């Protein structure tokens with residue numbers, strides 16, 4: 125079988141048998157790939173001697189009959205290339221990293237490469253490993269992921285009437301902001317403050333200067349949108365930020 129060599133990060137691991145695990149990787153050039161790592165749980169094979177951990181970044185060699193297949197690839201080699209020890213120094217950092225891994229695993233397709241998303245994922249892990257406030261890198265990544273999968277909401281004007289002022293609500297189904305005039309007719313909506321909208325726009329424009337409490341509001345509205353896209357709330361959202369703290373009233 126042909127060998128595939130790529131850079132990758134581990135999104136999740138699941139025990140498959142007494143000795144094997146299924147590992148979900150986000151690779152740089154091949155997108156998300158599910159691979160079986162045989163013998164990994166025994167730890168007897170030298171190539172896996174160091175083990176593979178959740179969120180590890182490394183070089184991978186996979187064996188796959190063909191790329192566009194529902195079958196699992198076979199993980200034949202793994203070498204960690206980036207050590208992010210700071211990630212596990214604070215609980216909130218690892219919770220932020222596990223959250224971005226979860227939403228990436230659910231919202232990307234197998235064998236559908238997004239090089240820019242892979243790069244954004246790795247730099248988010250690096251940022252998280254040294255940050256005091258994990259919500260900043262997480263919010264920036266939520267936006268990058270939504271952009272990458274073509275589901276970025278519109279923050280500059282009302283999606284129903286085009287009005288650019290008095291944007292008071294967000295609608296996931298409509299894909300963006302709703303103004304005060306259109307809001308009463310909209311059943312599915314999430315109320316947000318002007319400062320939350322400013323944080324969203326600043327991050328969207330690549331200038332995340334504001335690190336006020338509104339980051340929690342920005343996380344809340346993006347997580348609300350991601351929940352709609354996934355069909356359920358990300359399991360790790362509540363651990364990162366309890367639902368009661370996601371609506372900031374000023």
Ligand SMILES: [Zn+2]
Nearest residue numbers: 282285303306
């Ligand atoms: Zn409107």
